[in-house]
Amino acid sequence: MSGTFVGMPAFPEAAREAVHDQTLRGNLRHATHTIRAKRRTAVAEVSDWAELREAGKRIKDHTLRHLDRYLVQLEESVTAAGGTVHWAADAGEANRIVTRLVKETGESEVVKVKSMATQEIGLNEALEEEGIRAYETDLAELIVQLGKDRPSHILVPAIHRNRGEIREIFAREMSEWGRPAPEGLTDTPAELAEAARLHLREKFLRAKVGVSGANFMVAETGTLVVVESEGNGRMCLTLPETLISVVGIEKIVPTWRDLEVFLQTLPRSSTAERMNPYTSTWTGTTDEDGPRNFHLVLLDNGRTDTLADEVGRQALRCIRCSACLNVCPVYERAGGHAYGSVYPGPIGAILSPQLRGTASEIDASLPYASSLCGACYEVCPVAIDIPEVLVHLRERVVQGGQVTREGNKVVLRPAKGHAAERAAMRAARWAFTRPGALRTGQRLASRTRRFHPRTLPGPGRAWTGTRDLPPVPAEPFRDWWHRTHGGKDETK
């Protein structure tokens, strides 16, 4: 993943800082609440939402189950339509392929459509090292790039910035990258959008190489689909002579008809629109319309490892709509940066530790970045049971076990730092299998309840740092049951 995220602290530490940032909290609350209400309305407009969701889930599951077949079919149809297909097992390989393709054109700059896959592999940084400048053209990506910032949301990477901050960044930084911001720029969104239009237009008009991702790839026809709002996608997809698309292998759907499901569920889930302003579809190259050279880079980078996990593989159904971020109480308070990945929020908490493994501190902590409230599952348009995968990944972190990394089966050792938890569980198992000891222990606990501390000492302190210790009742349940004959003599 992007180098900018390397060495991130674990989620609780990163989040602690974020929750004390009043501006950030305000920005996130405002944005997520706005979109939440709109999404509800947009979804309520279609009476068959549940059926669309189920169909989306099944299409994706079927595709994943036969992914090898559909990848080969896609390769054939893209090639037949005039495109060139490349395969990249990991980020480094994908970056090398794209760098080589750009160099072959003789150009030293590219315009980019917003793409999660290229962020995941750190393409901009890799190109920069080779002397190629990548211009982000999505408004939010532009804000992040100009502000030397990191993305904090899948759909709106600059969601943590309010209009005043955006104005500041534009006024200060645009001149470094090209056309400066207009004199007297105010913070009205329309003026900020206009400033971006003017700043980027010269880049679009001279661009010879475009780099994109794709929302969908249709195996039977070789068609790629990009869903967007601003028209920057259309600029990058049609004006340059060469187009390079880097797409995760899980983005395939089998047939053209399958788009009828996702083109209904994706816009309503992400921007809460009936339809997003622009959707482009292209199949290879077209004579005298758009790029003459089209390259598709199929990216694995941890996806096949995720596919190998029976429970976790459902994360690959994700269509990157970001509805789960917008409803998540943890995301709303902690913000996207705390997740230490280009994929923040609930989906990030199950995707990052699977794509990258759980070896780093941040990845091992992500499955815990949730209250398991289930709001994410409820809004997910492809019904990913995020809480189920979170619990599954917690188990993997604590207990270790067999996982797949870079295509190889390896055995994970149980995580360190869960010794107290494991000791407590062992003690519980011992007590619960010895009724006499349990009874004695419970009675003892009840009688000494006045002397119980409110917080735990030693390693238990972390647990009671954010919770009260539950009070012990005056009488154990089993004694009460016995004394009142199962509650019948309650008055006794």
Place this chain on the structure above:
Amino acid sequence: MSSRERVLGRVRRALADVPRDDTPYERAVARDYLGEHGERTVEQTVDLLAENLADYRAIVHRTDAGGLAGVVAGLLRERGSSSVLVPPGLDEGWLAATGVTRVADRAESTPHELDRVDSVITACAVAIAETGTLVLDGSPDQGRRRITLVPDHHICVVRVPDQVVSSVPQALERLDPARPLTWISGPSATSDIELDRVEGVHGPRTLEVVLVG
């Protein structure tokens, strides 16, 4: 081993636990969702299209075949356009009442040249009522994708009711995936500032739709 073989090998090993399933795709996925939402007459469908287009800030005009040239001339005049991009197969009659300079859609034109043209006029392939969407497929009366992108003012003529469908599934059925498609729902917009929709970024900031029928 090539990366292709490596990735495909990983996929196959990852799926080793999955039982074999040879159900043909048509039967593998239940499609219990609707073909369209609600029942409408043809006229109501056209009305819904107009309503949804307007809801996303497209400017909608309605006329008949006889009035079209007059409407188009009026739109270009009001806009103050002195030039208009014209795809090769556009019905000449649509521009019969205006004298603005016609600029042909040619492969040789540079993006900078297109940027100097005030307006563009095209037909469309299909329009979707439920979502307020126009789909262009690069046919001769719609031209290359870029001509409806670079100029700031797009006039799109929709023949109603023939070109109007109710829903996304119906539209996909009519469209040819081999053609490069552009789906347009209102003028260019963004939700990137505080997740609030603002019209007008890189694509045409003014979209005028003329429903002819």
